[in-house]
Amino acid sequence: MLQDKRKICYMSRRLLLDLHLLDIIQSMKQKISTHSYYPLLLDLKNKKVVVVGGGGVAERKVLGLLSAGALVKLVSPKATETLVEMASDGLIDHMAKTFIPEDLDGAWLVISATDDSDVQELVYKEALSKRIFCNVVDQPEFCSFIVPSIVRRGNLCLSISTGGSCPALAQRLRKELGQSIGPFYGDYVSLLGGLRQLIIRSNEDPVTRKELCHSLADPEVMAWVENGEWDRVEKWAVSLCGNEAINIVLNFR
Structure with a gap:
């Protein structure tokens, strides 16, 4: 009798486990069936990025790419005054011509910000064939990546995206977050970064390092x-990291 009860309990637990696994698998199938994006931050420093188009949207894209240290190649017969000045100052390479597939040679990614539908499709197909990440502005079917709305305060970067469902909502949320995330966060994050490096250099024990970094x-x-x-910040930093922390805090006074 006891053995039968144990067998029943085992079978019940097994059934519950199987049902739980089925729920997990079903959930994964649902996620796979819907188009979802993998969020990441790219290191584009000294990497070639092509921007096709020379209007206001292209200008904003170029400014963002330059702030990330990218080597920007602009391809467009015409360009805004600001973009022309950037090219004259050597900040970007402006090819004043129509896009051709060879313009993507050696590029890491490409952004198409032109309203010419033929060029948009050509850029996407060429990027796809060369395995280059591509974003065609406002054309998600021609995108292998999308650009989220951003709130940036120094090294702090908050990304907001609706996966292309409603960019206007992402923009509204960005404004709301921007109002609550004050400018001081830039200094705050830089301060913590400096102290964290000091903690890592000064403590060999991984457990101690982890505890101090979390604090x-x-x-x-x-x-x-x-x-x-x-003054309070300095006192706290010294108590946590020692006197070397004073010089780090001085950078922000």
Whole structure:
């Protein structure tokens, strides 16, 4: 009798486990059936990026790429005054001509910001054949990546995306977040980054390093930085990292 009960309990647990696995598999199938994007941040420093188009949208894309350290090649018969000035100053390489497939040679990614549908499709097909990431503005069917709305404060970067479903909502959320994430966050994040490097250099024990690094994200310290209470910040930093922290804090006073 006891053996039968144990067998029944085992079978019940097994059935529950199988049902749980079925739920997980079904959930994964649903996610796979819908188009979802994998979020990531790209290191484009000293990497060739092609921008096709020379209007206002292309100008904004170029400015963002330059801030990431990309080597920008602009392909467009015409360009805004700002883009022309950038080319004259050597900030970008402007090819004043119509796009051809060879323009993508050696590129890491391409952004098409032109309203010419034939050029849009050509850029996408060539990028696809050369395994180059491609974004055709406002044409998700011609995109292998999309660009989220961004809130940036120094090294702090918040990305908001609806997966292309409603860019207007992402823009509204960006504005709301931008109002709540003050400018001081730039200094705050840089300060924590400096202290974190000091902790890593000064502590060989991984457990101690982890505990100290976790203690950096203290909301009280964030309030001190926001209010400019640097004496308190310095005292806290020294207690955590030693006297070397004084020089790090001095950079933000």
